[in-house]
Each structure stands twice: as C-alpha cells, then as structure tokens.
Amino acid sequence: xxxxxxxQVWQDYQKEIxxxxxxxxxxxxxxxxxxxxxxxxxxILRKExxxxxxxxxxxxxxxxxxxxxxIVPFDTIQTIIARQFALMTEAxxxxxxxxxxxxxxIYNEIIETWREFPSELEKxxxxxxxxxxxxxxxxxxxxHASDIVYKFREDIADRKKFSLVNHCTGMPLKIVEHIxxxxxxxxxxxxxxxxxxxxxxxxxxxxxxxxxxxYPERRHCCGFGFRxxxxxxxxxxxxxxxxKKFESMEPYQPDAIVxxxxxxxxxxxxxxxxxxxxxxxxxxxxxQGIPVLTYEELAGLVLGYNPxxxxxxMHQTNLEPLLDxxxxxYDPDLKYTRKDGxxxxxxxxxxxxx
Amino acid sequence: MKHIVIIxxxxxxxxxxxxxxxxxxxxxxxxxxVHVGGKLNxxxxxxxxxxxxxxxxxxxxxxxxxxxxxxxxNTEIKTVIRxxxxxxxxxxxxxxxxxxxxxxxxxxxxFDARRKEEYGYKIYxxxxxxxxxxxxxxxxxxxxxxxxxxxxxIAFVHCVGSRDEKSGNHYCSKVCCITGVKQAIELxxxxxxxxxxxxxxxxxxxxxxxxxxxRQAQEKYDIQFxxxxxxxxxxxxxxxxxxxxxxxxxxxPLKMNVDMLVLLVGMEAGEGTTNAARTCGVSCEESGFxxxxxxxxxxxxxxxxxxxxxxxxxxxxxxxxxxxHARSAAQEVNDWLRK
Numbered sequence: 001x002x003x004x005x006x007x008q009v010w011q012d013y014q015k016e017i018x019x020x021x022x023x024x025x026x027x028x029x030x031x032x033x034x035x036x037x038x039x040x041x042x043x044i045l046r047k048e049x050x051x052x053x054x055x056x057x058x059x060x061x062x063x064x065x066x067x068x069x070x071i072v073p074f075d076t077i078q079t080i081i082a083r084q085f086a087l088m089t090e091a092x093x094x095x096x097x098x099x100x101x102x103x104x105x106i107y108n109e110i111i112e113t114w115r116e117f118p119s120e121l122e123k124x125x126x127x128x129x130x131x132x133x134x135x136x137x138x139x140x141x142x143x144h145a146s147d148i149v150y151k152f153r154e155d156i157a158d159r160k161k162f163s164l165v166n167h168c169t170g171m172p173l174k175i176v177e178h179i180x181x182x183x184x185x186x187x188x189x190x191x192x193x194x195x196x197x198x199x200x201x202x203x204x205x206x207x208x209x210x211x212x213x214x215y216p217e218r219r220h221c222c223g224f225g226f227r228x229x230x231x232x233x234x235x236x237x238x239x240x241x242x243x244k245k246f247e248s249m250e251p252y253q254p255d256a257i258v259x260x261x262x263x264x265x266x267x268x269x270x271x272x273x274x275x276x277x278x279x280x281x282x283x284x285x286x287x288q289g290i291p292v293l294t295y296e297e298l299a300g301l302v303l304g305y306n307p308x309x310x311x312x313x314m315h316q317t318n319l320e321p322l323l324d325x326x327x328x329x330y331d332p333d334l335k336y337t338r339k340d341g342x343x344x345x346x347x348x349x350x351x352x353x354x
Numbered sequence: 355m356k357h358i359v360i361i362x363x364x365x366x367x368x369x370x371x372x373x374x375x376x377x378x379x380x381x382x383x384x385x386x387x388v389h390v391g392g393k394l395n396x397x398x399x400x401x402x403x404x405x406x407x408x409x410x411x412x413x414x415x416x417x418x419x420x421x422x423x424x425x426x427x428n429t430e431i432k433t434v435i436r437x438x439x440x441x442x443x444x445x446x447x448x449x450x451x452x453x454x455x456x457x458x459x460x461x462x463x464x465f466d467a468r469r470k471e472e473y474g475y476k477i478y479x480x481x482x483x484x485x486x487x488x489x490x491x492x493x494x495x496x497x498x499x500x501x502x503x504x505x506x507x508i509a510f511v512h513c514v515g516s517r518d519e520k521s522g523n524h525y526c527s528k529v530c531c532i533t534g535v536k537q538a539i540e541l542x543x544x545x546x547x548x549x550x551x552x553x554x555x556x557x558x559x560x561x562x563x564x565x566x567x568x569r570q571a572q573e574k575y576d577i578q579f580x581x582x583x584x585x586x587x588x589x590x591x592x593x594x595x596x597x598x599x600x601x602x603x604x605x606x607p608l609k610m611n612v613d614m615l616v617l618l619v620g621m622e623a624g625e626g627t628t629n630a631a632r633t634c635g636v637s638c639e640e641s642g643f644x645x646x647x648x649x650x651x652x653x654x655x656x657x658x659x660x661x662x663x664x665x666x667x668x669x670x671x672x673x674x675x676x677x678x679h680a681r682s683a684a685q686e687v688n689d690w691l692r693k
Contacts (some may be wrong), residue, residue: 006475196471216588216596
C-alpha cells in the first residue's frame with residue numbers, strides 16, 4: 001500500500017468547510033443510538049474551539065429514511081429541507097452543519113437538484129410559502145459535522161489529554177475507519193478525500209496518533225442499507241454484511257472502529273454482540289469485541305472527556321479494551337450511574353466481549 | 355521547394371516526413387522530447403503476431419538518419435500565424451519558421467489509471483497498467499509480486515478509461531482488447547502455471563488475425579474471459595488483491611483473489627494534441643481528438659486549410675493503422691501543394 005498514492009487522491013478532493021457560525025441540524029436516530037455524540041460535538045466546538053454553533057429546537061427530521069424507503073415523496077422531502085433552510089435563514093446563518101450522513105446526502109442531493117432544475121426550486125419555494133409563510137436562502141456552505149472535526153483536528157490534537165497510542169507499548173492504535181455511504185459515494189467531490197479513499201476520518205486518526213487500517217472490505221456496506229434492516233425479513237442480509245467486514249478486518253487486529261454515520265456504528269456495534277450470541281465468535285483480541293465509536297466520541301476521549309458522560313455505556317460492544325489501551329482511567333462502578341450518582345440499571349443482556 | 359512543418363516525431367510524424375522528403379519537399383520535424391519514435395519506444399512486442407517493436411522502430415530510426423529532413427528536438431510550437439498561403443511559426447526556442455503546410459502528428463497519451471480510483475493504481479502494490487506490464491516484458495523486467503514470487507493468478511481489466519462515463523471517455527480505444535489478449539498470452543508463455551482472467555465488456559477483434567489470436571488465447575493458452583466490468587479492487591494483508599465484478603453472462607456477482615491486476619489503459623488525445631489544436635486553431639472532437647473534415651475521404655484534413663492530420667492525434671489507432679494514415683497524410687499534403 002502506497003500512502004503517497006492516497007495523498008494524491010486526497011489532494012484531488014478537498015472541499016471548502018466553513019470555519020465558524022454554523023447552523024446545526026441533528027440526526028433523528030443518532031440521539032437514540034449514541035446519545036452523547038451530538039452533545040460532545042457541540043461541547044468541542046463551543047468550549048474547546050470557541051465557535052458559534054446554533055440549533056433551533058423547531059427543526060425536524062430531514063425525513064431521509066422515509067424518502068429512501070419510498071414512503072416520503074420527493075416534493076415532500078424538498079419542502080421539509082426548504083423549511084430547515086428557512087429556520088437557518090431566519091436565524092441569520094449561512095453555514096449548515098449536518099450531524100447525519102443520510103441528511104448530508106439529502107441536503108446535497110436537493111441543492112444539486114435545484115441547481116440542475118431551477119423550476120423545482122421555484123416550485124418548492126411556492127409550496128413552503130403557502131404551507132408556512134416562510135422563505136429561505138440556500139446555505140453558502142454545507143458541511144458534515146465530521147468535516148468540521150476534520151478541519152479542526154490539529155486544534156483538537158493540540159488540546160489532547162490522550163493519544164491514540166497504546167500506553168503500554170507506545171505503538172499507534174490500529175483504527176478501522178468507516179464512512180457512511182451517503183457521505184461521498186453520491187457526490188465524491190463533497191467528501192474530504194472523495195469516495196474511494198476518503199480522508200475525513202483517516203485524517204483525524206492520524207492527527208491523534210493512531211494508524212489507519214485499510215482492509216479488503218473497507219468499502220463494503222456496514223449492514224444498514226435501509227431496506228436490509230428496515231424490513232425485518234431482510235435483517236439476515238444486514239448481519240451478514242457486517243460479518244463480512246469483521247472477517248475481513250480481523251487479521252489486521254484493529255483496536256477500534258470509528259464511523260461518521262448514524263447507522264454504521266450502530267450496526268457494527270450491535271451485530272458484534274449478535275454474532276457472539278449466534279456463533280460465539282468475537283473479532284477483537286482476547287475474546288473481546290472491537291469497540292465501535294463515533295468520531296465525536298473518539299475526539300471526546302482524546303480530549304479527556306469521561307466516557308460515561310458521553311453515553312458510551314450505550315455501546316453493546318464494550319469500550320473498556322480501548323480505554324485500557326489508551327490509558328484512560330475509569331470507574332467501572334460508575335458505568336451505569338446517572339449524573340446524580342443513582343443507578344440507571346445494568347443491562348439485561350451483557351455486551352459483546354464480556 | 356515547399357516547406358512542410360510536422361509536429362511530432364512518433365511513427366506518424368517520421369513516416370509522413372519520410373514520404374514527403376521522398377516527394378521532393380523540405381521537411382522540418384518538431385519534437386517536444388529528445389528522441390524520435392514516441393510511444394512505440396516503450397513497447398516490447400506488437401499484436402497480433404508478437405513482432406518485436408524494435409523491428410518497427412529500427413527502420414523508422416534508419417529513415418530518420420538517412421532522409422534529409424530537419425529535426426528540432428526539445429521544441430514546441432508557440433504561435434502559428436497564417437500569412438496569405440504560408441504559415442509563420444514561432445517555436446519555444448524562438449526560432450521563426452515559414453511553412454507552406456503543417457502536419458499535426460502529436461499522437462496520444464495513455465489514460466492515467468489513477469483516475470479510476472476504485473482500482474487503486476499507484477496505491478496497491480500489484481496493480482499495474484498494460485504499459486507497465488510491457489516494461490516487465492523487457493529483458494531487465496521482473497515478473498514478480500510479494501516476496502519475489504511469480505504471480506499465480508493474474509487478472510486483466512479491459513476498457514480502463516475507455517467506454518466509460520465516469521472517466522468522461524465514451525469512445526473505444528480500439529487497441530486495448532487485442533493488447534490484453536496479446537499480453538495475456540505473453541504472460542502465459544512466461545508463467546505457464548499462472549491462471550489468467552480477462553474481464554471485458556465485449557471483445558472487439560476488428561482486424562486481421564485478431565479473432566484468431568483471441569481463439570488461440572482460449573484454446574491453446576487456457577486464458578479465461580469473463581464478461582463483466584470490475585467494480586473495485588482492494589489489497590489483502592498479504593498484498594494480493596481482492597477484486598469484485600459481475601459476471602454478466604451468468605448474472606452473478608463475483609469475487610476473487612489475484613496476485614496481480616493489469617489495467618488495460620485506453621488512449622486520450624493528450625496535452626500535446628490539445629495544445630497543438632489551440633495554437634493552430636484546429637477543432638477537436640468531443641473526445642478531445644482532432645476533428646477531421648470527414649470520416650471517409652478527408653480523414654487527413656483538419657478544418658483549417660493547409661493543416662493536415664496524421665496518426666492517433668485524430669483517433670485511437672494501432673501501429674498498423676497509424677503507418678497507413680501517415681502515408682495517406684503525406685499523399686494528401688503532396689497533392690494539395692501541387693494544386
């Protein structure tokens with residue numbers, strides 16, 4: 001593998017990422033799957049980087065999952081997106097920061113549609129005006145939240161409390177990066193590093209001391225794939241996709257997986273537990289699973305945030321092997337306690353790797 | 355005596371220059387590189403009969419040495435201005451030339467396989483192009499992969515950078531199919547134990563002996579042809595390559611490990627041709643190759659009177675077709691000058 005070849009590709013796919021004053025739109029599912037991630041992102045931007053990021057509680061789901069499941073018509077989703085833009089315009093912002101990969105794809109797809117077919121834009125302006133009385137501007141910059149963390153990865157590195165380095169051996173931790181399909185496969189030019197060798201997560205990993213694992217099934221779907229999971233009878237496809245990835249990455253002995261999508265870390269995390277239950281097979285070292293993190297969680301750990309404050313007890317593949325390698329001190333007894341010290345209750349099903 | 359300036363000293367340029375010199379004209383050949391011969395210098399064997407490329411380049415060099423034409427190496431044209439029936443040409447070396455006619459023989463460039471990012475050229479260790487493989491066929495070349503071993507399983511991908519929406523080249527490069535067949539046989543001769551697979555869209559065996567060679571590849575050399583375009587390649591931990599494709603005859607996805615992947619890269623007009631077109635005010639096709647007045651009777655005529663085209667600057671061509679096109683260009687220039 002030649003790094004210089006990848007660097008050449010990365011140079012071909014550099015995008016403009018706004019450096020301040022963001023209007024933040026949340027994911028509808030990430031808050032359930034990884035509840036502390038978005039809050040960690042806001043904390044990093046506001047407290048660590050002193051950036052202005054605003055969110056309006058009246059913004060809604062982008063309805064992307066419904067759209068990709070053929071439930072939400074295109075006119076409807078265009079109007080929903082127009083309303084999000086109207087909220088941004090009313091708040092005086094021009095830079096959209098998107099939490100979700102599906103939404104990021106939707107925003108880009110609709111903006112490109114309007115660019116190609118101005119009549120669609122006029123139609124949607126009319127729909128929104130009639131329905132809500134609102135008007136909107138198209139954002140000047142659309143960045144995924146991972147783009148923003150990538151942009152400030154060296155600033156985060158400057159403030160780091162822990163590195164992605166095995167504190168016992170001094171060796172870089174080996175990290176698998178997984179990009180959500182709709183981040184750059186739809187529009188390669190809108191992703192940092194393009195679609196085939198994306199650099200958005202790889203750049204963070206390397207800046208924070210880790211080593212990126214490139215394994216044969218790196219580009220393969222995580223197993224979400226909308227219809228693979230949303231239709232219950234297809235869920236066998238979902239787990240078999242994830243399994244294919246685990247089998248492929250296993251020889252590289254990764255210490256963690258990081259992703260920038262709502263669905264990918266969910267499935268790569270939960271299906272490890274399922275595979276252990278089904279086949280008594282784990283993919284990490286010493287019978288453990290491979291911890292799966294969002295990039296905000298990874299940044300939070302690097303900055304020394306308490307993993308339990310970031311909601312990482314919600315992971316079904318236990319995180320502790322990674323914390324141990326990074327040399328992060330934690331109290332196992334506090335894993336399932338609330339801020340006020342009361343227990344939230346131990347999970348009925350024990351996570352992968354215990 | 356009429357003066358003709360030829361831009362490019364590949365096989366088309368030298369062949370045209372030679373014929374025009376024989377016809378009694380004064381010829382100047384401008385070449386941006388040091389040497390004559392162009393891309394053919396990099397080739398080892400030629401399809402369809404494995405003629406050593408030297409057998410073509412040697413007579414070419416002899417013509418270059420024997421014929422009395424001027425040669426300006428390391429030179430490009432800066433400006434071309436038409437003055438009545440003549441052209442005033444300024445070169446990058448600030449020479450001023452007066453010409454009665456110009457022949458563009460700027461040739462082609464090979465498609466840069468890095469643009470097909472999904473195949474990992476220049477990233478994965480054992481993904482090479484047909485050009486690279488040809489260098490390995492030279493006496494000093496080594497046909498080895500990881501740990502110095504010979505590759506046991508090799509795949510060829512046809513139409514890399516040709517007939518491809520993603521790379522922006524909709525045209526067929528014509529020579530890649532037969533190049534793939536020729537190189538696969540050449541590999542099999544050197545590595546008889548190796549399994550060789552060719553992934554193709556369809557095989558265009560249009561010229562004399564091509565179809566016979568394709569049949570021989572299957573029957574005599576046991577080379578397997580799979581109809582399907584590769585979707586992606588990835589590198590395994592042992593440096594072998596995982597490739598994915600769809601076998602469109604059986605309608606099934608296919609995944610296999612190979613030790614070496616050869617990308618059969620197509621032809622593009624290239625920077626030299628684009629620059630020459632701009633400087634001379636000659637039109638290009640949508641493909642980037644130079645526009646001919648028609649496809650039948652005036653395939654050597656550009657849309658500018660007095661500026662002629664020879665060889666693969668006007669379309670992808672084999673060595674054989676290039677030589678014929680160059681000779682016809684010389685004939686057309688000669689006829690036009692005598693009018």
